[in-house]
Amino acid sequence: DTIKVGVVGPFSGSAALQGRNFQAGIEAWFALNGKTVGDHEIEIIYRDLPAADPAQSAALTQELVVGEGVQYLAGYYYTPDAMAAAPILEEANVPMVVFNAATSAIVNASPYVVRTSFTTWQTSTPMAAVARERGINKIITVVSDYGPGTDSETAFIKAFTDQGGEIVQSIRMPMSTTDFSPIMQRIKDSGAEAVFAFLPAGPQTLGFMQSYVENGLKESGVALLAPGDLTQESDLGALGPNAEGMLTTFHYAVSHDSPENKAFVEAATGWLGNANELSFPAVGAFDGMHVIAHMIEATGGEQDAAAAVESVKGLEWVSPRGPVSINPENRHITQNIYLREVAKEGESWINKEIQTFENQGDPGWVAP
Amino acid sequence: MSAAKLEITELTAGYGQTRILEGISLSVPAAGRTAVLGRNGVGKSTLFATIAGQTRRYGGQILMDGQDLTAMDGSARARAGLGFVPQNRAIFKSLTVEENLFAGLKERPRGDIEEAYAMFPRLKERRRNMGGQLSGGEQQMLTTARTILGRPRLLLLDEPLEGLAPVICDELMAAFTELASTGRMTVLLVEQRLKAAFDFADHVVILERGKVVWTGTPGDLQEDPETVNRLLGVGH
């Protein structure tokens, strides 16, 4: 029989690239593992949610469950969209596997939420140790003024001050900022030795990196540290030399050196058609499919959300990003976080892994 | 540049689905002075607007010196020598008086707008003002002057005296008569003030419900108070 999986993501709109990466991850998983689990065939039903729009997310999710009869829900790029869908899960008896949305609290919204991506806390925290190891004492934080930005700021400040560092200033800049020169001026004036920055992956990062260089910060040795959203592989081509040498911490780099990743990248770029478009949401989707397949197997194709979620608690496997497991307590993925450096390899720019923080949980999670 | 002959045959026209003109035929010789009269809403303005190419034409022909105007748009007709002073004045509100006049110059040099100032000294005083700020009568002067600057061979005047002080009316009608009688323009005039119209015209056409119902000379008409009363409704 056929088991339907409803995937909600941004397949159009300004985050369409990330939606495509969801799809690439799913297709890569099919390419490597086939479309069947036992004698159950998996059918994916896509629903487009171009921007954070919880009302629409609830409507689409409900329609997937009631109308299409999906047994699994997956995807969800933005936090509010996942939050809006979560209240439906118990009544619908459907588990939800979050491919991306990165706020710690999502897993608390329903016991049927499992997450295979990362949280902003998880990727931001290790950067504090990196900075301390490099002898940096004074840091200024600069983040986009929205949920993930403030999460990232809080996570970093906590870790950095715990390790004895000093935060000289914290700047939150509006999402719509296009001219970063005044911000760079602030950074200069603050006397910090380094900047910790968080910006969502996308067009803004280009202007930010460029301003950083043009305002002479790079030249004067003020290091730029950030979670990997700022240097996602699909933007690196444009960021180019401006980003060279920049340090980021993240759960996945396309350049990760492992047989699992080679196979994954090959399958995913094969589907995408353009190697430059591959980015981190694909691996969240790929591993999400792994989790869903495991659930299908464990429940024998029956619709039993409780049993399905129970079956993956503590599940361990080797993902393209490295060894991972599902934390039984909060159903969030435990994984390595890598320190990477932007470098040129041949003709293209990559995030080169130079250090590993193993088995990182979500430091931002608080038990409800 | 000399006056043009106008010939209209079986013209029907209107706005959208509504027909207003129901088959109008008339001809005006070069340098003729024709007054088009009729009660409110009979289609006088519509006739002029149709000649100028601004309404929807359903059928019929308009020839100016033998040249068929119907195939041309409004702008081409103007360049062929047609001048139209509409009833609503159509001042360019956001242009200054001077710029309004420039817009009417066609290809003539800018210095020639002095002609207009000579005709209406009042406009020269107000030349830096926006068209929209002018008084009603000043706007009327401006629209007439603007069209005359383009040296049309055939001039359509739709109630050019509306809102003008009596003393200016006299001067203006004298100027129109001069333009026609020296053979420079053929003039068609719609005017509510019958006296002015009769003094000016050598020929009168009366419309009713989109049709020509009477033609003749002003003299004929003045001798026929019954017709005047019936068709123009004067003197109840």
Next chain:
Amino acid sequence: MSLFEVRNLSKKFGGLNVTNDVSISLNPGDRIALIGPNGAGKTTFVNLVTGHIRPDAGVVMIAGQDVTRLSPRARVHAGLVRSFQVTRLFPEMSPEEHVAMAILQRMGKVEKAFGDYRSMPEVMAETAEILGILNLTPIARSRVSGIAYGQQRLLEIGLAMALRPKVLLLDEPAAGVPSSDTVLIERALDRLPPDLAVLMIEHDMDFVFRFAQRVVVLAAGTVIFDGTPAQVAADPQVREAYLGSYAE
């Protein structure tokens, strides 16, 4: 005390003295014409009086009340109503709706959010009467955008009538109306309450002389003459500045 009084009204546009120390007063029942060359400042005078433009100096009084600082709307409530030189109507509405709305406004019911004017017999009756006087009944329910200009001018008068003002200012009510229909306007004006004061701007001298008991002549912003029609017609200065051949 006069019903309506303007004292020392002045206004400049840039360097131009459009209204220059003008004083005029009207008593109940007055029928006054304001004439003068184009650009003399007649329309501006009306705009100043109705509050559409702020004067530089001067006072406007209605029935003893100083309205100089009031909004145009408040002046209407004080009894001062005007018509416009270029018709200003609501193109998508019918003559009936126009008049009904003015009546409702006068009755203070125009802001009622429930009900329909067509179910108010007193409004309907008065509307029908006014439209009847102006010969507009046949087109009472057509859109104003499609009716002839002359009829629009008549409707302007109808609106003013519906408001039952104490003082009525008419800016060229007959412009664009053929001589045949000026009769309708005159008829409408005749039907106005006798204690109403009317000030009319008009270039049609036949009409002016039939209508006015008194004529005020404005030139370059200044009142140059104030007298009976016969006196005006005889005044050489007015003849030269304004009347031209008409006086003959």
Next chain:
Amino acid sequence: MSNDAKTMTIWQRGLRSDLIACLLIGLIAVICFYAMPSGLSLLTRIIAIMLLVLSIDLVTGYGGVATLGHAALFGAGAYAAGIAAAKFGITDPLLMLLIGTIAGAIAGFLSSLVILRGHGLSQLVLSIAVIMLAREAANKFSTWTGGSDGLSGIAPSPLLGMWRFDLWGKTSYWLAVILLLVVFLILRQIVRSPFGMLVKAIRQDPIRVSAMGAPVYWTLVKMYVISGAVAGLGGALSAVATKVVGLDALSFELSAEAVVMLVLGGTANLFGAMIGTTVFIWFEHLVSSVNPFHWLTIVGVLLVTVVLFAPRGLTGIADQLRDKFGKGGAK
């Protein structure tokens, strides 16, 4: 008097046609209920947005106020209802709707004070500024609003203690349908009333209206308050039905999209707002489920086509047909 009898029938005829329209809408609602039991959530959402679009019709279609910031009123209703439920434990759905309506009306009042200061283009820009400031504020006060993560934890109690807001969304759907009918009937009354006529007149020539002695500014403010109440109700309905409120409820995008729906349907007759919303969202949904990757292009083609072939909106097509077949008459 015979006149009396005649005018009574005019009034009755108006009411009767409204009731027939209501019956028709109700009938369509029943058909939709059985035809797409799985799409109730979507239908509820359509109705919530419809309320927003109706409310824009009041100020834009009737009053001629140019606005691209109307979602501020919708968002005010949504957040007020959501905050009442999530932070103050007011979970009775009807109470939440009431709170949303009041908040919308207040927001309408406040934003009208800003927006009515301009005309045309500058008005448009003021309205954009309003929505941007509202969004900025909601983002800033994230302890109350949840910021960009959205306000969750809204759990409305059963309607009248009897009907739960369940997975299938039946309760929300019928609640939405009833609200829509009530709002529709009230608005029909308002737009036909002298007040409605005055608002239409203001759109055509505000100076003339003030020369008649009728208030312009305060009339529009009043209309804005009514409009705000309707939009706020829509927002609150959305909060009750989806149990989450996001910043998108306060976005320029939502405002602009709602205006597009209105123009698509046709302005100033209420039906246009309803038809436009339904067609736009339904079309968007249809195209995006058939091809989630290129639907934007197709929606663009729809909009351009409508302007080229039905410039008065979809309800304008009906008028055009009526004109063509000569049943013209009054109006």
Next chain:
Amino acid sequence: MQTILSIGADALAYGMVLFVISIGLSVTMGLMKVVNLAHGAFAMIGGYVASYVTQQMGLHFAVGTVAAVLFCVVLAFPMERLLFRRIYGAPELIQVLMTIGITFIIIGIANWLMGPTLKTIALPDSLRGPVDIGFRTIAAHKIFAAAVGGAVALGLWYLIERTSFGIKLRASVDDTAMAGALGIRTKIVYSVSFAIAIGLAALGGVVGAQLLPIEPYYALHYMVTFLVVVSVGGAGSIPGALVACLLLGAVKTTGSYLWPEFGNFFFYLAVIAIVSVFPNGLMGRAK
């Protein structure tokens, strides 16, 4: 002091870039009375063309810029003929509907042809480095953008206010039928003006690409910004648009230096304040 000067320089540069990108819109919106929400889409097309020419074909920036402007101008004629001509004089909301539709279509096509990723335009070395302006350094491309802005402002002002083409354009917009009746070729005047506006959009897209990077949603992302600066300046007024851009640029730059956490608060407050005081924009054309 140092800081103030520095902020001033940033504000000036930012304001001028805004000006270059949005001035074309001031022409369509203020002079041609078309609320062209697709303005950004044309800027984006310009950006894509320049990116393609400089990156894929490896040609010089100047070639890329010229190619971008030409491409858009050539594109403008058929688009004006087939689409925009239908909405001249239509109610604003209809124009909004049509131009948003066009924007959607262009976005869809851009996404399909160029892919969803960011595109950059290769700058020549002369525009790449920082330039020392005494008290600080500033990116050369910003100075370039400011210079282009100044040149465009002057040229356009002259064209509109002083030439007979400008008078014809303004007359045509004011009353198309009457302009035609005076012998003005209104259709040609409209097409040419539209093409100029679109050419300016393309130029702005290219010159401003360092600040507003080229990607498929460019047109939607910056739509509001363009609308706001044009209206605050007074649509159709070149000096007005310039002043508005500089003023709003200064507000935004200062705001994001001093109180970045308040985001766009000050920007939009300033907009409200200015528009409330000048309802036709800073130097709006009298109605």
